[in-house]
Amino acid sequence: MYCKICGSDNVMISLFSQCICKKCIDEITGISVFDETYDLYKNLIRILLGYYISEKHQLNPVN
Numbered sequence: 001m002y003c004k005i006c007g008s009d010n011v012m013i014s015l016f017s018q019c020i021c022k023k024c025i026d027e028i029t030g031i032s033v034f035d036e037t038y039d040l041y042k043n044l045i046r047i048l049l050g051y052y053i054s055e056k057h058q059l060n061p062v063n
């Protein structure tokens, strides 16, 4: 399994059913809203959340 954000195969954590490495999680959780990469990570979370929601939708097509 590889990190969905950086592609590394370090320690993996599942975030919205996607594999993310410990380094990226630390980066995301520790980032300041004033950081220039904040918008980048915000968009990544939006994409991951989109995958998560569509997966749930496919698992339960009746809803």
Ligand SMILES: [Zn+2]
Binding pocket: 003, 004, 005, 006, 007, 008, 020, 021, 022, 023, 024, 025
């Ligand atoms: Zn990563």
